[in-house]
Amino acid sequence: MDIKELLKLSLRAITANKLRSFLTTLGIVIGVFSIIVLVSIGSGINSYVTTQISSLGSNIFEVLPGGEGNVFGGILSANLKLQDSENVQRNLTGIGKVTPLLQQAAIIKYKNIKIKDAFVGGVSYQYPEVVTSLKMKYGIFFTKSQQLSGAPTVVLGYKINEKFFKNQNSVGNKIYVGEKQYRIVGVADKTGTALGTFDRDNIVYIPVEQAQSQFGTSYIRQIVVSANSKELMPLAIKRVEATLLKRLTKDDFSIETAESISETITNVTNVLSLALGGIAAISLLVGGIGVANIMLVSVTERTREIGLRKALGAKRSDILKQFLLESVLISVTGGLIGIALGIAASLIIARLLVSTVTPWSVFIAFGFSVLVGVIFGMAPAIRASKLNPIEALRYE
Amino acid sequence: MPNNDYIIEIKDVTKIYKADGVETIALNGINLKLKRGDFLAITGRSGSGKSTLMHIIGLLDKPTSGVYFLNGTDVSKFDEDKLALLRNKSLGFVFQSFNLLQRTTAVENVCLPAVYAGIPENERMQKARVLLDELGLLEQSNKKPNQMSGGQQQRVAIARALINDPSIILADEPTGNLDTKSGKDVMKILKSLNKNGKTIILITHEQDIAMQAKKILHLEDGKIN
Numbered sequence A: 001m002d003i004k005e006l007l008k009l010s011l012r013a014i015t016a017n018k019l020r021s022f023l024t025t026l027g028i029v030i031g032v033f034s035i036i037v038l039v040s041i042g043s044g045i046n047s048y049v050t051t052q053i054s055s056l057g058s059n060i061f062e063v064l065p066g067g068e069g070n071v072f073g074g075i076l077s078a079n080l081k082l083q084d085s086e087n088v089q090r091n092l093t094g095i096g097k098v099t100p101l102l103q104q105a106a107i108i109k110y111k112n113i114k115i116k117d118a119f120v121g122g123v124s125y126q127y128p129e130v131v132t133s134l135k136m137k138y139g140i141f142f143t144k145s146q147q148l149s150g151a152p153t154v155v156l157g158y159k160i161n162e163k164f165f166k167n168q169n170s171v172g173n174k175i176y177v178g179e180k181q182y183r184i185v186g187v188a189d190k191t192g193t194a195l196g197t198f199d200r201d202n203i204v205y206i207p208v209e210q211a212q213s214q215f216g217t218s219y220i221r222q223i224v225v226s227a228n229s230k231e232l233m234p235l236a237i238k239r240v241e242a243t244l245l246k247r248l249t250k251d252d253f254s255i256e257t258a259e260s261i262s263e264t265i266t267n268v269t270n271v272l273s274l275a276l277g278g279i280a281a282i283s284l285l286v287g288g289i290g291v292a293n294i295m296l297v298s299v300t301e302r303t304r305e306i307g308l309r310k311a312l313g314a315k316r317s318d319i320l321k322q323f324l325l326e327s328v329l330i331s332v333t334g335g336l337i338g339i340a341l342g343i344a345a346s347l348i349i350a351r352l353l354v355s356t357v358t359p360w361s362v363f364i365a366f367g368f369s370v371l372v373g374v375i376f377g378m379a380p381a382i383r384a385s386k387l388n389p390i391e392a393l394r395y396e
Numbered sequence B: 001m002p003n004n005d006y007i008i009e010i011k012d013v014t015k016i017y018k019a020d021g022v023e024t025i026a027l028n029g030i031n032l033k034l035k036r037g038d039f040l041a042i043t044g045r046s047g048s049g050k051s052t053l054m055h056i057i058g059l060l061d062k063p064t065s066g067v068y069f070l071n072g073t074d075v076s077k078f079d080e081d082k083l084a085l086l087r088n089k090s091l092g093f094v095f096q097s098f099n100l101l102q103r104t105t106a107v108e109n110v111c112l113p114a115v116y117a118g119i120p121e122n123e124r125m126q127k128a129r130v131l132l133d134e135l136g137l138l139e140q141s142n143k144k145p146n147q148m149s150g151g152q153q154q155r156v157a158i159a160r161a162l163i164n165d166p167s168i169i170l171a172d173e174p175t176g177n178l179d180t181k182s183g184k185d186v187m188k189i190l191k192s193l194n195k196n197g198k199t200i201i202l203i204t205h206e207q208d209i210a211m212q213a214k215k216i217l218h219l220e221d222g223k224i225n
């Protein structure tokens, strides 16, 4: 039996019950659609995070309290001191720049405007040289002498200046960080980047010593190091380790490069992608069960037809092919529609949030829809092919 | 032992149905020999085993015991695919209830056995039109079964039975659902097919129809009487 005839038969059967075929197809459409959209969102998040991290600069690494892999210990432990940051800087002369970082949420105030979700970053005057993605919009970052003088100076993040001063030049004004008044010396330009909850535009920078006395601590949260070139990274890391080990043990600190951070986060988002894809695959499975169900109904309805075809010379394989093609056609149609809608939706989502259509998810979704048609069409088709012609002919 | 003079040779065929623990002896020791060009009418009361015998002759069913030679070949041990091939090439079926595919035109219905014989589309459509023309149905070629009369539908079914040019035509009560006039037309067609060399087996319970065949076989409780 030629393929053209088989196609004609299947199309006729599918169009004979338009609503039914449409609803069955819909199950597959939804399954394939969700695979594509959810995987796109997953990989969108993935690439978003990766770009965010690499925007910090590939020469950057951080020293965090707590040993390697000791995440919670790191958050709780407080063993990095300002003195460590200074020691590191001394030993990195000509190799890299260093800033301590002590960040904490705080309430900041200008006149009667209050911002409650802002971050305060206690850093050194070298901060803009370490984190080079930070550019100034107005004024300057506080200087070495300003930091050493102990004068309460502050640099506003872009969003803070937006809220307090409607993006106007606010240098010279004074704001409150907690209970203490600070003089604005500069306003940072928009960085547009965020790391987790740490929005790098919703922050104010003050000298680290001021932050320590304000938060009542003698420790710092991390040391951020920027090597002068990518080639100097390994040397810088070695020097930092050697310096810190004079006072601390291996379990007191860990070093995270942008690469290692992004690797960790990529692992997390990959798992997320897979989980989302898995959930979507379940909906495709449900769609497949719908196909199997409708094919069983179709076989039962056409029992007489099957009997007649067999009486007239159809082999088992002819009947098998006929019904298998029908279910594959239903699921492939659903698959193609689902892919089209899924890509369209992913592109729309990409404009609002993040999402990247990955070719492999399209291929897998299409492959799955073919597979669903074959697997879920198989049992009904086998049942049809095994019908006894006389009993089928007698069937009313 | 098989004799090639006979197109159909059935020896001591028995068919026993078992349903829900109840045994029904539908056929009991049937012997039958038909030569090429024979025209046999099978008669008998309802439940006497006529259709059962026809299904066995038509290779749609297997006897419980006994042997069956078709064209001198023992077909009792043939597998399903071989039987399908024989049904397709050597046998033509005409049913009481026509059994045409709905939503399918007359010409496509006629083509069906040719599709399974692997005959190319152009060729089989051509053949089907010639057959429909011979049976006075050319105008109905593109009509669907529900747009035709019973007599027309049965003639389409006969055309379908003929498309692969089988040597045997099996007709189970072909006139049963037809009015007298259409029934007569169908008999006329069968007789002329027989004249052109086809072997015909016809089931009927009407005496005057049976009389038009060359031989009559009367079944009673699964036995030839």
Ligand SMILES: Nc1ncnc2c1ncn2[C@@H]1O[C@H](COP(=O)(O)OP(=O)(O)OP(=O)(O)O)[C@@H](O)[C@H]1O
Binding pocket: B017, B018, B019, B024, B025, B026, B044, B045, B046, B047, B048, B049, B050, B051, B052, B053
């Ligand atoms: N699939 C089956 N299972 C059980 N018994 C069956 C089956 N098919 C037929 N029979 C029985 O076998 C016997 C012969 O049936 P068959 O259909 O051959 O009769 P028939 O002569 O064709 O009758 P009719 O003139 O009504 O068509 C009947 O008693 C019938 O009940």
Ligand SMILES: [Mg+2]
Binding pocket: B050, B051, B052
């Ligand atoms: Mg009968």
